[in-house]
Amino acid sequence: MRASVLARASLRHATLRSGERTACQRTFASLSTRNHSITGQRHERIPCFSQHQQTQHQRQQRRWQSGTAAAIQEAAVHDPSALSQEAIVENLDPKEAARLDKVRNIGIAAHIDSGKTTATERVLFYTGRIKDIHEVRGRDAVGAKMDSMDLEREKGITIQSAATFCDWIKKQPDPVTGEMKDEKYHINLIDTPGHIDFTIEVERALRVLDGAVMILCAVSGVQSQTVTVDRQMRRYNVPRISFVNKMDRAGANPWKAVDGISQKLKMPAAAVQIPIGVEDQFKGVVDLIRMKALYSEGQNGEVVREDEVPSDLVQFANEKRRVLIDTLADVDDSIADAVLEEVTPGPDEIRAAIRRATISLKFSPVLMGSALADKSVQPMLDAVVDYLPNPSEVTNLALDRKRAETPVKLVSYNSLPFVGLAFKLEESNFGQLTYIRVYQGSLRKGANVFNARTGNKVKIPRIVRMHSNEMEEVQEIGAGEICAVFGVDCASGDTFTEGGLGYSMTSMFVPDPVISLSIKPKHTKDTPNFSKAISRFQREDPTFRVHVDVESGESIISGMGELHLSIYVERMRREYHTDVITGQPQVAYRETLQSHVPFDHLLKKQTGGAGDYARVVGYIEPTGQLGQNHFEQQIVGGTIPEKYMFACEKGFKESCQNGPMLGHRVLGASMVITDGATHMTDSSEMAFKNATQQAFRKAFLAAAPQVLEPLMKTVITAPTEFQGNIVGLLNKRNAVINDTEIGPEEFVLTADCSLNAMFGFSSQLRAATQGKGEFSMEFSHYAPAPGGLQKELVAKYEKERAEKAKK
Numbered sequence: 001m002r003a004s005v006l007a008r009a010s011l012r013h014a015t016l017r018s019g020e021r022t023a024c025q026r027t028f029a030s031l032s033t034r035n036h037s038i039t040g041q042r043h044e045r046i047p048c049f050s051q052h053q054q055t056q057h058q059r060q061q062r063r064w065q066s067g068t069a070a071a072i073q074e075a076a077v078h079d080p081s082a083l084s085q086e087a088i089v090e091n092l093d094p095k096e097a098a099r100l101d102k103v104r105n106i107g108i109a110a111h112i113d114s115g116k117t118t119a120t121e122r123v124l125f126y127t128g129r130i131k132d133i134h135e136v137r138g139r140d141a142v143g144a145k146m147d148s149m150d151l152e153r154e155k156g157i158t159i160q161s162a163a164t165f166c167d168w169i170k171k172q173p174d175p176v177t178g179e180m181k182d183e184k185y186h187i188n189l190i191d192t193p194g195h196i197d198f199t200i201e202v203e204r205a206l207r208v209l210d211g212a213v214m215i216l217c218a219v220s221g222v223q224s225q226t227v228t229v230d231r232q233m234r235r236y237n238v239p240r241i242s243f244v245n246k247m248d249r250a251g252a253n254p255w256k257a258v259d260g261i262s263q264k265l266k267m268p269a270a271a272v273q274i275p276i277g278v279e280d281q282f283k284g285v286v287d288l289i290r291m292k293a294l295y296s297e298g299q300n301g302e303v304v305r306e307d308e309v310p311s312d313l314v315q316f317a318n319e320k321r322r323v324l325i326d327t328l329a330d331v332d333d334s335i336a337d338a339v340l341e342e343v344t345p346g347p348d349e350i351r352a353a354i355r356r357a358t359i360s361l362k363f364s365p366v367l368m369g370s371a372l373a374d375k376s377v378q379p380m381l382d383a384v385v386d387y388l389p390n391p392s393e394v395t396n397l398a399l400d401r402k403r404a405e406t407p408v409k410l411v412s413y414n415s416l417p418f419v420g421l422a423f424k425l426e427e428s429n430f431g432q433l434t435y436i437r438v439y440q441g442s443l444r445k446g447a448n449v450f451n452a453r454t455g456n457k458v459k460i461p462r463i464v465r466m467h468s469n470e471m472e473e474v475q476e477i478g479a480g481e482i483c484a485v486f487g488v489d490c491a492s493g494d495t496f497t498e499g500g501l502g503y504s505m506t507s508m509f510v511p512d513p514v515i516s517l518s519i520k521p522k523h524t525k526d527t528p529n530f531s532k533a534i535s536r537f538q539r540e541d542p543t544f545r546v547h548v549d550v551e552s553g554e555s556i557i558s559g560m561g562e563l564h565l566s567i568y569v570e571r572m573r574r575e576y577h578t579d580v581i582t583g584q585p586q587v588a589y590r591e592t593l594q595s596h597v598p599f600d601h602l603l604k605k606q607t608g609g610a611g612d613y614a615r616v617v618g619y620i621e622p623t624g625q626l627g628q629n630h631f632e633q634q635i636v637g638g639t640i641p642e643k644y645m646f647a648c649e650k651g652f653k654e655s656c657q658n659g660p661m662l663g664h665r666v667l668g669a670s671m672v673i674t675d676g677a678t679h680m681t682d683s684s685e686m687a688f689k690n691a692t693q694q695a696f697r698k699a700f701l702a703a704a705p706q707v708l709e710p711l712m713k714t715v716i717t718a719p720t721e722f723q724g725n726i727v728g729l730l731n732k733r734n735a736v737i738n739d740t741e742i743g744p745e746e747f748v749l750t751a752d753c754s755l756n757a758m759f760g761f762s763s764q765l766r767a768a769t770q771g772k773g774e775f776s777m778e779f780s781h782y783a784p785a786p787g788g789l790q791k792e793l794v795a796k797y798e799k800e801r802a803e804k805a806k807k
């Protein structure tokens with residue numbers, strides 16, 4: 001490790017030499033924000049800056065000297081990159097800084113069944129939010145607080161993310177006197193589902209949270225959904241601490257999880273604790289930073305007793321402390337310097353380094369415990385406070401539409417104009433609830449805010465803080481907090497601002513649905529309820545889509561998997577008393593082409609009265625990648641006027657929505673129009689649109705068309721004795737097995753399987769493994785469907801079309 005610290009040190013110097021100007025500018029930016037903003041006295045010329053930059057800088061200094069929130073905001077608008085997050089934090093009004101320092105917005109995310117809800121239940125209990133602990137699928141049949149939906153309690157799975165808040169009292173030294181005292185931290189927490197079918201819930205929670213607790217199972221370590229969650233955390237730059245749960249289970253091994261985070265997720269990680277005992281002997285942990293043993297005692301582990309490190313663990317604890325420091329030295333300069341100087345850093349330095357490295361997404365500290373056995377959850381809460389950022393430490397940008405979409409840094413000041421993002425909609429008994437993350441300014445009951453997308457002014461009639469399915473009314477919510485409001489008509493992902501601020505924030509990533517099925521109410525009398533349910537589910541869940549098939553007139557629902565759609569079908573029955581009839585699940589196939597085909601198509605109908613005339617000439621060809629489709633005109637001499645070209649483009653886009661082979665979407669098609677002809681009276685936009693669609697269809701079918709099917713990354717975990725059965729099941733489905741990891745008791749198999757071949761797999765897996773196997777599936781990519789299937793699908797589609805045409 002020392003070698004790597006040395007290598008890094010010399011690399012740092014080399015970078016400075018080779019990129020002097022950039023490095024100097026960076027130093028300058030940080031200097032200017034550190035010194036000038038506070039003292040406002042230093043005006044020395046920095047040699048690598050031009051006169052213009054110098055003047056800009058002095059202007060900026062003057063603004064910062066005023067020290068007001070508005071000045072910081074103005075400086076951020078002027079050049080967001082020059083205003084470091086550090087500068088924002090340093091410039092915060094001390095009162096606001098003290099308020100924000102005590103706020104944490106966190107999410108709990110993990111693979112299915114890792115214990116997210118169980119851990120959240122402990123968090124609520126230890127923070128005094130709930131009086132008793134109830135288990136997921138517990139014997140008392142009450143269910144955990146955060147799984148409030150009946151279906152969640154029955155199935156023992158989380159379907160919707162649930163928000164809550166609590167106060168955690170942490171003992172910490174007073175910065176001035178050094179005496180230990182209680183500090184109260186306000187934690188807004190979102191418990192997310194683990195099943196990939198409900199991945200949008202994780203996506204939108206992570207979009208608005210400042211930090212996360214990634215839970216791992218002590219037996220399984222990094223699992224398929226851990227990888228997905230890791231990807232989502234990276235997408236939104238969310239720092240995370242890791243909690244290895246289920247230390248009480250047979251086969252628990254926290255080091256497997258620590259290695260998995262470093263190696264599989266490529267996130268430098270080190271344990272900040274070691275276990276005292278494991279499996280049914282698990283008693284507590286040794287805190288490697290303070291070198292103290294922590295035992296969870298009392299009926300529900302509510303008492304954390306601190307003691308000396310057991311003598312048989314001292315050597316191991318020292319070794320693991322060394323590993324922690326060495327890992328930190330690779331990601332943090334001050335620890336690297338200490339290591340180079342052979343100084344052992346103290347607890348405060350280690351804690352500060354972990355905080356810096358975690359917030360800058362370079363490291364994840366690993367804690368361990370057992371939520372179900374009520375052990376070692378409180379130290380995890382301390383770690384949330386110690387290592388995850390407060391709202392002012394996270395960079396949040398908006399685009400200023402009044403200044404050509406210039407990025408603006410939002411500052412969590414209550415006194416600035418309000419900016420908030422609606423990240424989740426939910427229908428409650430009292431009307432539509434909109435969850436809002438307040439990024440800047442504060443939101444008051446009765447205030448008028450603007451929806452940046454629609455430009456509509458909306459009055460906020462009621463503000464509440466959510467505690468799972470309960471709510472607490474509040475008059476105002478400050479910057480950096482999360483709340484829900486009633487009576488606001490908007491879409492998920494809308495930005496709200498005060499006055500005509502003109503800011504809008506980017507929304508969350510919404511994956512495309514991969515599966516669909518036709519649906520209709522069983523009894524006609526239920527149609528109004530059916531429509532209500534469909535429109536509510538669509539509003540709440542952007543991955544649940546509904547369309548009416550133009551040819552069959554059937555309603556088609558699409559979603560992320562069989563479980564996703566079946567939950568909505570069940571909810572219609574329970575919540576809307578509507579039984580439905582569903583068709584066979586359909587795969588979201590795609591269509592593409594493989595060769596270049598020219599076309600010269602004439603649409604001509606001139607049989608008296610107003611006729612149709614449009615001629616389009618050009619070619620279609622593959623774009624080379626299965627991303628966006630492409631339309632281009634290369635007309636010379638205006639043979640097709642501009643207004644008809646728009647109609648041609650519209651025709652192309654519509655054709656791509658409804659492919660010529662199966663009526664599924666077209667991917668990777670390029671259409672270029674090079675020539676054409678019009679008629680004095682018979683040409684129209686409609687004629688050009690139709691002509692383009694006809695030309696596209698004919699050319700596409702001649703361009704070696706291909707049906708693409710979704711391949712799913714499938715991960716199966718089961719006891720080792722069933723490996724042969726499972727490989728047999730997968731071979732029957734022509735799956736490609738990419739990896740098999742065999743553990744002492746279980747094996748994990750990763751394969752690419754066609755979604756089409758996976759219908760009904762869950763019941764066959766259950767039968768083949770005596771109910772002990774589990775699997776998860778996630779969309780991986782589109783690949784050409786086998787020739788036989790392709791022919792079968794095309795023949796079926798043609799037959800259906802012919803039958804419909806007869807009717």
Ligand SMILES: Nc1nc2c(ncn2[C@@H]2O[C@H](COP(=O)(O)OP(=O)(O)OP(=O)(O)O)[C@@H](O)[C@H]2O)c(=O)[nH]1
Nearest residue numbers: 112113114115116117118157158194246370371372
């Ligand atoms: N042995 C043991 N079991 C646990 C522990 N924590 C949770 N469980 C059990 O694991 C199962 C899943 O727990 P949940 O809390 O629902 O897990 P989850 O991650 O919220 O589940 P999803 O949201 O559905 O993915 C339940 O049966 C829990 O009782 C633990 O520390 N030890």
